[in-house]
Amino acid sequence: MMKFGKNRKSWAIILAILCSFSVLTACSGGTSGGPAGTASTNETNGKSEDGKVVLNYWTWWGSETRRPIVEKLVDDFNKSQDKIIVKHSYYPFSDIFTKELAAVSAGNPPDIMMNDINTVQQRASKKQAINLSKYVEQSKVKDRFFPELWNTVLYQGEPYALPFNTDTRMMFYNKDDFKAAGLDPEKFPTTWEELDKVAAKLDKKDGDKYTHIGYSPQFNSDWNLLQLNFDQGRNFFDENGKPVVNAPAKAEAMQYILDNAKRLGQSNIDAFKADFGSKQANPFIAGKVSIWTDVTNFYTQIRDYGQNLNFGVAPLPENKPDSGHYSVGGGFVIEIPYGSKHPDEAFEFLKYMTDVQAQTYWAQKNFDNVANKEASNNPELQKNPVYKASVDNLAVTKMTPNPLFAPDYINLINPQRDAIMLGEKSVQDGLNQAQADVEKLISNNK
Template identity: 80%
Template structure:
């Protein structure tokens, strides 16, 4: 199905999903009278962890409170509660800005939630500080490791043992306006292969009225950052090599920054900043409003195009390479589901972790949220893969690197970012700034 016709199909799907959700909720508290009693007990403040009908009540914390995601997560919780009569899971929502601090305080106080959704890149930090439970005995018993993409599974290991299960991930790709490409004399079905080709195409896509840009073809400062380009330019390597040595001032990092500076010099930093000042709601997004032709984002940006793009004829492509064969490397993030250290009912919590990462729940999450999920089979379901954007995102995972924070330098970006900013402001040279950042990170790693 052509991209510009996908909006209507997905709107129909969304309506059907809404009707289904409303039907599921029409009886009051989901799960029937027994579940209502369990929910009341769980919220009573009595401290009891057993519902009146004998179920073990588990408290599951997430920050998913939006109109889109909260009904989806609660539908999955409801399905789990209906699937058996031993465990009742209660979903507790806390704002993203508060939930992680609140969880750490609860763990320290010995009264953690039973289940927690958490950041994929910081599992090792929590494992090393006894903030997450070692899941080895459960994983070995139930053989769940093969469910997951290897890159994601590696993020949950500390000293070779798992402390969480991967839940979802993402990948950055290039969205581009095919009609703008046609207008500029570019092939709308062929996205530039290299960064140099991209810059050449961007110049053709730029439009001016006098000295004012009415459309900018591309800027790496739009919804992207140096972290993405530096990894792409450096063959998929982040700021540390395989041995854990900092490589902040590697030549490829300097080349990535030079590319950003050259683009800014051509367009004018004031023009870039003026466009960025207008970024805001989905409707004001410069790609959706036709003011930017090429936009880098996670692939569920597609849902914004679908809902607010007013029929944009768009394409999606991997990030360019520095040269042929260098690799279309991208960056990903995501979340894991884990049992906080000290949770009172780990056996029951594990059953919920298994359910949330199995094929059915993962497929439902992917279909409704358009997220890349951790379960390989769910990710490759025929219905999902029939959408060309989702199919492209799954294929892009093969070129996507996650960047877990190193244990001996979890806050290293606080040392790199000021030097990057000074370079962008012209306060220091690229090499001097990177050398200073390299020295600062080395000092942090050494502990001196």
């Protein structure tokens, strides 16, 4: 430990370091970083010292992988024109949304915000995001997006954000395991019934203990995914907004999970789940599970940690032949928070971030599915068979925006799901209770 005492030279060095640090901190804007965060200083009333409009852009992408990509796109935009400067600020995922709402309420929001795709209606209805209708009509940007994604940004038929990226769940499977079990590695099961038979051939046991599991829907997927797949792409609400939590197909999906747990033994499944940890220890990558459900950018973990893993990717099975290989997607939108002082300039950045060049770059670097159709079908991206499969799978991928009248409905469904899984309730009793709880929530909100 350094002792300060009478050593004036040491004090001088320390004071110099502290002063340098204070200057750097002041210039960085606190949460901003890199070239995007230091693009302009001394701005007044949203203008830089050379008269450019300064826009504040908030995201939670602060990892070593994603933050440089975010800031490269910001820097590219800043260099693409001479009227606007965008400054990127990073805030932790756990804080950014409440921080943004507080800023909107205080009348001092960021100019641009990356936000959740499933909650656009909530923000639009509460005047937390700007109506983009006039900008969309002028710029004709609607046709650049996948229709399923475009529908998520509409409130009362008008857009309040632009889709940015999305994902889709597919089945990853170990081809070498298929070969060893005498199965065709190029032929993945097309129905859940077929999958059951295949999975049983892939299981390995040492006495009563499983050393290898072919497949369990409790591994990185659950009833919330399967219920939509079993029900021909319908989520927990019908086309009229009526809850259908206890529909027969939902009960079938839950029973499928219970039957799988009965065959394998819940204790065996739990023992495998207890070992889930780092990416290197993922049970599929580690060779302990043959079939794994995940978003398709799971491929990047296989690429980085799955030493020579011989794998394939396929759509989710369907409940019955020709009922549909439906999957679920999520994602994010880019929007202008209500109260932004420069919405015209902010929309220029929204256009840039959702155009072909920026979207292609994002997809190449992150292996995300992007909202721009042309970028998604970029020939270089399509050379990767997993990426091509993911884009193809978007045709059967359903988005599940939170209903305006029941934004927290899933918090009423999940406890009943858990009670069923624990054997505390029958499938039908649990789903009937969840149905009643969601109906009550809707009634209270209306």
